Structure formats: structure tokens, C-alpha cells
């Protein structure tokens with residue numbers, strides 16, 4: 001059974017903009033799924049609906065039986081949105097802190113998340129001391145620290161230069177393989193979607209919905 005199933009999903013804003021209409025899509029367990037398409041075709045809206053950050057105007061979004069899975073989500077936005085007054089360690093601690101896990105108890109999980117994104121030696125640094133790519137790594141570590149079953153990423157690398165982006169693409173693949181989590185990745189880059197994904201859903205606009213699907217052999221050598 002799919003992890004998440006969207007059936008006939010529509011989303012209208014202020015009863016004027018139809019961002020999505022008749023969207024049918026599934027997120028399968030363990031896949032690296034890309035939502036690909038030009039700006040304005042409803043990719044971010046679809047991701048926010050899956051995250052439960054907004055409600056559909058039509059249709060249904062079903063989680064594979066368990067409501068608990070809904071809470072096991074990590075979200076990475078295009079902007080890293082770090083707390084400037086907190087260290088790298090403090091920023092990655094945040095989701096656990098909100099769940100009532102203190103610094104000492106959270107330490108192993110934070111150390112592992114930082115190790116996965118290659119930032120072990122930057123735990124005491126502050127956001128202002130980091131490059132854009134490193135801030136994004138902190139943002140990814142923060143999303144991973146709770147070990148979510150589903151990682152949702154909204155054009156996370158769009159603001160970064162190409163070399164940084166390529167390195168992050170490689171490291172993200174490594175993380176996905178290591179954790180065996182499910183990723184839904186929004187992008188308007190054909191290269192990025194082909195390089196990263198096991199499956200691509202191509203979106204079209206007005207109204208936003210899936211217009212094509214491409215599956216990629218997950219075992220093909222990509223590096």
C-alpha cells in the first residue's frame with residue numbers, strides 16, 4: 001500500500017486561484033519521488049497538503065492506515081530559516097526540544113544528524129558564519145533529527161550555486177540510501193529530478209495536476 005494517497009485533490013485560494021484540480025498521486029514507501037514542473041503549477045501546494053500545512057478544497061488525502069505516520073514528517077524549505085541566535089547544535093536540537101527532549105538526551109541524535117550532512121566539526125558555529133550550502137545542510141539535519149518516515153523538500157537547493165547544489169544532491173542521495181526514508185522533492189530542474197529520483201511526476205499548470213510519470217531504476221549507477 002502507498003504511504004500517502006491523494007485522490008481527486010483540488011485546492012482553490014480565495015475562490016479565485018485554482019492551484020490544483022483533480023490531482024491523483026501516491027507516495028510509495030521508500031521511494032525518492034520528484035514533483036517536476038514550471039513555476040506556478042501547484043507543486044508546493046501539493047507538498048504543503050501532504051504535510052498537513054493546508055487543507056484540500058476537494059478530494060481526499062489518505063495515510064496508510066496509521067494517523068501516527070502523519071506526525072513523522074520532516075520539512076525542508078528553500079529558505080533554511082535558522083535561528084540566528086542559536087548555534088548549529090541548538091538549531092538541530094529544536095524539533096527534539098519542542099518534543100521535550102533535553103540537550104544531553106538529544107546529543108547522540110544531533111551528532112548523528114550533523115555527521116550525515118558533513119557538519120560534525122561545525123556544531124558550535126553560528127548561522128552567520130556559514131555559507132548558503134552549509135545553512136541548507138543544517139536545515140536538512142534539523143529535518144532528519146527526529147528520524148521522520150517522510151522527508152518533504154520544497155526546492156531546497158534552488159538558491160544555491162551549481163557546484164554546491166551538485167554536492168548537496170550527492171550527499172542527499174547518500175542520506176536517503178542510509179536512512180531508507182521516503183522523500184518527496186519539489187524541483188523545476190529536470191537534471192535534479194533525473195539525478196535524484198526513483199520516480200518523477202511531471203506537473204502541468206491551469207489547473208495544476210500530474211500530466212506524466214517516469215520511473216527510474218533505483219539500482220542504476222548514478223555516481
Ligand code: ADP
Pocket residue numbers: 013014017018019037038039040041042043044045046208
Ligand atoms: P509551484 O510550487 O509549482 O511553483 P505553487 O503551488 O506555489 O506552484 O502555486 C500554484 C498556484 O497557486 C500559483 O498560481 C500561486 O500563485 C497560487 N498560490 C499558491 N499559494 C497561494 C496562496 N496562499 N494564496 C493564493 N494563491 C496561491
Ligand code: ADP
Pocket residue numbers: 044078154155
Ligand atoms: P516557493 O516558490 O518557494 O514555494 P512561494 O513564494 O510560492 O514559495 O510561496 C511562499 C508562501 O506564499 C506560501 O505560503 C504560499 O502559499 C504563499 N503564496 C504563494 N503564491 C501566493 C499568491 N499568489 N498569493 C498569496 N500567497 C501566495
